[in-house]
Amino acid sequence: MDDPIMVEVKDLHFSRGNTDIFRGVDLQIPLGKITAIMGPSGTGKTTLLKLIGGQLVPDRGQVLIDGQDVHQLSRRSLFKLRRRMGMLFQSGALFSDLDVFENVAFPLRVHTELPNAMVRDIVLMKLQAVGLRGARHLMPSELSGGMARRVALARAVALDPDLVLYDEPFVGQDPISMGVLVQLIKKVNQALGLTAVMVSHDIKETLSIADYVYIIADGKVMAHGTPQTLDVNDDAHVKQFVHGEPDGPVPFHYPAPDFFDDILAPAGQFS
Amino acid sequence: MMRHIHALGRATLDIVSSIGRAGLFLIQSIVCLPSREGFHLWVRQMHFVGVMSGAIVLVSGLFIGMVLALQGFTILVGFGADEALGQMVALSLVRELAPVVAALLFAGRAGSALTAEIGLMKATEQLTSMEMIGVDPLRRIVAPRLWAGFVSLPILTVMFAVVGIWGGYLVGVDWLGVYEGSYWSNMQDSVDFVDDVLNGMIKSLVFGLVVTWIAVFQGYDLIPTSEGISRATTRTVVYASLAVLGLDFVLTALMFGDLG
Numbered sequence: 384m385d386d387p388i389m390v391e392v393k394d395l396h397f398s399r400g401n402t403d404i405f406r407g408v409d410l411q412i413p414l415g416k417i418t419a420i421m422g423p424s425g426t427g428k429t430t431l432l433k434l435i436g437g438q439l440v441p442d443r444g445q446v447l448i449d450g451q452d453v454h455q456l457s458r459r460s461l462f463k464l465r466r467r468m469g470m471l472f473q474s475g476a477l478f479s480d481l482d483v484f485e486n487v488a489f490p491l492r493v494h495t496e497l498p499n500a501m502v503r504d505i506v507l508m509k510l511q512a513v514g515l516r517g518a519r520h521l522m523p524s525e526l527s528g529g530m531a532r533r534v535a536l537a538r539a540v541a542l543d544p545d546l547v548l549y550d551e552p553f554v555g556q557d558p559i560s561m562g563v564l565v566q567l568i569k570k571v572n573q574a575l576g577l578t579a580v581m582v583s584h585d586i587k588e589t590l591s592i593a594d595y596v597y598i599i600a601d602g603k604v605m606a607h608g609t610p611q612t613l614d615v616n617d618d619a620h621v622k623q624f625v626h627g628e629p630d631g632p633v634p635f636h637y638p639a640p641d642f643f644d645d646i647l648a649p650a651g652q653f654s
Numbered sequence: 655m656m657r658h659i660h661a662l663g664r665a666t667l668d669i670v671s672s673i674g675r676a677g678l679f680l681i682q683s684i685v686c687l688p689s690r691e692g693f694h695l696w697v698r699q700m701h702f703v704g705v706m707s708g709a710i711v712l713v714s715g716l717f718i719g720m721v722l723a724l725q726g727f728t729i730l731v732g733f734g735a736d737e738a739l740g741q742m743v744a745l746s747l748v749r750e751l752a753p754v755v756a757a758l759l760f761a762g763r764a765g766s767a768l769t770a771e772i773g774l775m776k777a778t779e780q781l782t783s784m785e786m787i788g789v790d791p792l793r794r795i796v797a798p799r800l801w802a803g804f805v806s807l808p809i810l811t812v813m814f815a816v817v818g819i820w821g822g823y824l825v826g827v828d829w830l831g832v833y834e835g836s837y838w839s840n841m842q843d844s845v846d847f848v849d850d851v852l853n854g855m856i857k858s859l860v861f862g863l864v865v866t867w868i869a870v871f872q873g874y875d876l877i878p879t880s881e882g883i884s885r886a887t888t889r890t891v892v893y894a895s896l897a898v899l900g901l902d903f904v905l906t907a908l909m910f911g912d913l914g
Contacts, residue, residue: 436786458790465788476783479775490787493691
């Protein structure tokens with residue numbers, strides 16, 4: 384990768400309780416590209432996004448955004464840095480007491496002094512881009528899952544951020560919404576020249592729009608490369624994940640005692 | 655044995671760290687510059703926390719005043735002192751019952767709602783998304799609610815006392831036939847503004863801060879699951895009620911302890 388680097392993750396260690404989530408993760412997110420971070424469920428992909436956004440603090444290691452160490456910043460500087468970031472949450476995370484229009488207008492109202500007419504124009508442009516200009520007066524509770532995520536996308540890019548973090552953007556979507564979201568993310572990214580980090584385990588959709596992919600498993604980066612190189616990768620972990628094989632290095636069964644012994648255990652020894 | 659010591663140590667650490675977090679939380683949310691936006695948010699919360707609690711406080715105040723007059727009359731009349739009914743009703747209400755009962759009702763009505771509201775915002779990632787937009791939820795969500803609780807409880811307490819005194823009047827004067835002039839004049843003679851009214855108001859200011867603080871902190875600090883929200887809401891009502899009753903004793907001892 385010769386592109387300039389927007390986000391750099393160096394030797395990241397993070398644990399919850401006694402469980403190690405990351406044991407030395409190194410990533411480089413190039414400027415103006417869509418970088419996907421993939422891996423089986425429970426590998427801490429969302430945790431990684433939260434570490435990049437400064438919501439969690441690592442045990443060791445650094446996250447540099449544009450050269451600034453996110454976890455060394457004061458609360459005020461961190462909030463300032465976050466104005467240059469947008470994040471699309473898995474649940475949409477729209478503010479339930481504001482309607483669609485006000486949700487998208489929220490970042491503009493709190494961070495800019497723009498007159499109302501201009502805020503209105505910008506919000507309508509963003510809603511037009513996600514196809515929901517007509518839904519501007521609806522409340523979040525009246526939206527379907529796919530619509531909520533599109534509104535959340537409009538809100539995430541309302542301030543034209545430099546970096547957008549997508550947390551599982553395709554989870555739980557029907558095929559039509561999924562197709563719409565894939566196209567939207569690609570289009571919005573190209574039109575605004577954003578740097579995007581996308582966490583996902585939807586292989587087909589993600590590989591179709593990502594410029595570069597990291598695969599994480601067992602707390603480490605298992606493989607990385609362009610979608611084309613990963614498709615022909617020979618590593619057992621990568622092969623199992625990319626081709627969706629049910630059994631392999633990531634076992635189908637949660638660790639358990641021998642099945643035969645378990646079934647035939649005497650009544651007094653049930654665990 | 656070692657296990658018990660270990661558990662005791664862990665529980666102590668949990669309590670101390672929780673108090674520390676709650677203290678930091680209070681300072682970070684309450685210390686901020688006033689702004690026009692903040693004022694609008696505060697007014698909205700005054701409506702939700704204060705105005706919406708008005709009905710329950712007024713109705714309870716009325717009934718408590720009426721019961722006080724009824725109970726007081728049956729005792730006082732035995733000593734031929736039924737003219738002192740106004741004094742008894744007013745002093746009990748202003749010094750004790752209005753601040754304490756209004757605070758308990760406030761904890762049940764507004765406190766539990768605040769915890770559930772903030773907790774649900776946390777569970778649906780609204781607080782996190784606000785942080786990621788670069789807006790501090792302590793300033794935008796917590797601070798207006800804290801200030802609204804702090805300001806509205808003393809006002810509710812005054813309403814409670816006024817309606818209670820009126821309720822006492824209805825029962826004592828209109829129903830039981832206590833002389834109207836003695837009801838009011840005894841009250842006027844015996845209720846001191848600084849000793850009684852002001853001390854009652856100081857109590858309700860303290861209760862307002864403590865109850866709202868407990869409610870918003872429990873909402874902000876809960877485990878974001880449905881079980882977590884239900885537990886935190888219960889904790890708010892329990893902790894806030896105990897805090898009000900405990901602090902009431904401490905404040906009463908400080909204010910009136912040297913009278914004997």
